[in-house]
Amino acid sequence: xxxxxxxxxxxxxxxxxxxxxxxxxxxxxxxxxxxxxxxxxxxxxxxxxxxxxxxxxxxxxxxxxxxxxxxxxxxxxxxxxxxxxxxxxxxxxxxxxxxxxxxxxxxxxxxxxxxxxxxxxxxxxxxxxxxxxxxxxxxxxxxxxxxxxxxxxxxxxxxxxxxxxxxxxxxxxxxxxxxxxxxxxxxxxxxxxxxxxxxxxxxxxxxxxxxxxxxxxxxxxxxxxxxxxxxxxxxxxxxxxxxxxxxxxxxxxxxxxxxxxxxxxxxxxxxxxxxxxxxxxxxxxxxxxxxxxxxxxxxxxxx
Amino acid sequence: xxxxxxxxxxxxxxxxxxxxxxxxxxxxxxxxxxxxxxxxxxxxxxxxxxxxxxxxxxxxxxxxxxxxxxxxxxxxxxxxxxxxxxxxxxxxxxxxxxxxxxxxxxxxxxxxxxxxxxxxxxxxxxxxxxxxxxxxxxxxxxxxxxxxxxxxxxxxxxxxxxxxxxxxxxxxxxxxxxxxxxxxxxxxxxxxxxxxxxxxxxxxxxxxxxxxxxxxxxxxxxxxxxxxxxxxxxxxxxxxxxxxxxxxxxxxxxxxxxxxxx
Numbered sequence: 001x002x003x004x005x006x007x008x009x010x011x012x013x014x015x016x017x018x019x020x021x022x023x024x025x026x027x028x029x030x031x032x033x034x035x036x037x038x039x040x041x042x043x044x045x046x047x048x049x050x051x052x053x054x055x056x057x058x059x060x061x062x063x064x065x066x067x068x069x070x071x072x073x074x075x076x077x078x079x080x081x082x083x084x085x086x087x088x089x090x091x092x093x094x095x096x097x098x099x100x101x102x103x104x105x106x107x108x109x110x111x112x113x114x115x116x117x118x119x120x121x122x123x124x125x126x127x128x129x130x131x132x133x134x135x136x137x138x139x140x141x142x143x144x145x146x147x148x149x150x151x152x153x154x155x156x157x158x159x160x161x162x163x164x165x166x167x168x169x170x171x172x173x174x175x176x177x178x179x180x181x182x183x184x185x186x187x188x189x190x191x192x193x194x195x196x197x198x199x200x201x202x203x204x205x206x207x208x209x210x211x212x213x214x215x216x217x218x219x220x221x222x223x224x225x226x227x228x229x230x231x232x233x234x235x236x237x238x239x240x241x242x243x244x245x246x247x248x249x250x251x252x253x254x255x256x257x258x259x260x261x262x263x264x265x266x267x268x269x270x271x272x273x274x275x276x277x278x279x280x281x282x283x284x285x286x287x288x289x290x291x292x293x294x295x296x297x298x299x300x301x302x303x
Numbered sequence: 304x305x306x307x308x309x310x311x312x313x314x315x316x317x318x319x320x321x322x323x324x325x326x327x328x329x330x331x332x333x334x335x336x337x338x339x340x341x342x343x344x345x346x347x348x349x350x351x352x353x354x355x356x357x358x359x360x361x362x363x364x365x366x367x368x369x370x371x372x373x374x375x376x377x378x379x380x381x382x383x384x385x386x387x388x389x390x391x392x393x394x395x396x397x398x399x400x401x402x403x404x405x406x407x408x409x410x411x412x413x414x415x416x417x418x419x420x421x422x423x424x425x426x427x428x429x430x431x432x433x434x435x436x437x438x439x440x441x442x443x444x445x446x447x448x449x450x451x452x453x454x455x456x457x458x459x460x461x462x463x464x465x466x467x468x469x470x471x472x473x474x475x476x477x478x479x480x481x482x483x484x485x486x487x488x489x490x491x492x493x494x495x496x497x498x499x500x501x502x503x504x505x506x507x508x509x510x511x512x513x514x515x516x517x518x519x520x521x522x523x524x525x526x527x528x529x530x531x532x533x534x535x536x537x538x539x540x541x542x543x544x545x546x547x548x549x550x551x552x553x554x555x556x557x558x559x560x561x562x563x564x565x
Binding site: 022023024025029030032033045053054056057058059060061062064065066067069071074217218246266268269270271272273 | 304305343348349350351352353392394522523524525526527528529530531532533534535536537547548
């Protein structure tokens with residue numbers, strides 16, 4: 001058997017496949033269907049300091065080979081998370097990464113510090129790229145200077161690995177990646193969803209309650225692969241690649257473009273067994289090609 | 304929860320409506336009225352997402368579950384083209400179904416259009432429990448109705464309504480029900496499934512006349528198992544959820560009408 005461990009700077013994962021934020025609940029939903037030990041990590045849905053009700057429905061609509069969503073960071077808030085969800089997550093035995101979102105720098109700092117001291121979390125993922133909330137989030141993720149400052153502050157408030165999740169909704173994602181690196185990020189994850197809209201021609205109104213939403217799924221994969229490749233060329237910290245990964249060939253594209261690990265999001269909805277199938281096919285692939293680990297493949301397509 | 308069911312039979316039973324019988328022992332044993340199956344309609348990625356369908360009935364004798372669906376888009380078109388013996392990737396049975404706690408009779412079931420699917424399952428199970436059941440079933444026109452032989456269970460009283468008057472009561476199914484109330488029908492529990500506007504009318508009526516109503520709701524759905532929070536429905540806070548939204552796929556699809564924010 002090949003070694004499937006992924007080494008992302010200070011973070012070591014047992015497999016290179018992560019369940020992307022907001023797509024895997026707290027693990028319980030999927031534990032009836034599969035063994036969770038194939039997950040490199042589970043990224044918990046965007047957590048905010050105060051509870052957030054989320055957006056008015058409809059929150060999702062299907063598009064050609066894609067999904068447009070505007071959930072709006074519905075979550076129970078930090079206190080309920082610490083009291084109720086985190087203990088349940090620990091029971092599942094899955095390495096947990098918490099995705100955090102704030103409206104202000106201070107909110108991010110408080111979230112990071114509290115989660116860090118709660119323990120049992122292997123890394124934090126800074127959400128600076130949610131396209132579906134009014135304040136904060138994406139605002140930090142689209143201006144290099146504010147992003148660098150934010151990452152710096154969070155970096156100072158916690159000592160566990162820090163991942164910054166980048167938005168594709170920018171002119172030059174490399175600038176933001178460099179800003180996150182300068183601020184002290186250990187790892188970058190990309191991409192979040194791409195802003196989009198679907199209009200119902202009968203009602204002559206946007207379908208989603210929030211009007212616009214974020215596009216995920218195979219439809220946006222080429223955009224994501226290109227961005228991973230660009231960031232890999234210009235930044236020296238590890239990358240978690242994601243965007244429409246459904247099977248082995250998709251994951252390989254991200255790895256060859258420079259991702260040291262990959263995340264599956266929308267794929268979990270289509271086939272709940274996407275991650276276990278992907279992990280076992282990555283294993284067979286490495287075996288077949290005679291690689292002892294993923295490392296020689298990471299960025300191999302980037303010249 | 305994940306099942307590989309076999310198409311036992313698929314038949315076109317009216318202009319747009321199909322009856323699909325899926326053979327899978329666990330689904331047939333576990334499914335209860337109001338629950339649904341989340342079916343993958345394509346092995347490629349367009350259409351991408353699974354489609355949720357209420358279970359319309361089970362047959363314990365041959366381990367089958369029934370699904371009734373109307374061909375309205377690409378997903379249901381692909382489903383309609385399945386042939387006997389084909390494998391179908393199903394998640395299920397999912398969600399919280401109807402809760403029949405009241406022994407008061409009669410039970411009244413009110414169905415609009417394809418909303419008849421989960422109520423047919425409920426009707427059959429109530430009739431088996433020797434409960435007196437009235438089922439109101441409405442559609443725009445007789446030609447768009449599910450064939451009435453599917454409602455021909457012994458002991459089930461069926462009242463049909465069509466908006467164009469082509470059969471039965473001339474008007475909306477909610478009007479047919481209210482008409483019966485005025486003629487003296489005294490419902491125990493009431494169960495309804497149909498368009499949101501129809502359910503809203505009933506929710507208001509149940510509040511005024513003080514009868515207990517459960518509704519089965521529909522919302523666009525991604526995961527089907529409670530993880531993505533895509534199928535949110537606004538509910539009153541008393542439900543003790545940290546946020547004022549419940550998930551149609553998990554807490555629902557059946558809700559107490561008083562809990563829903565209409």
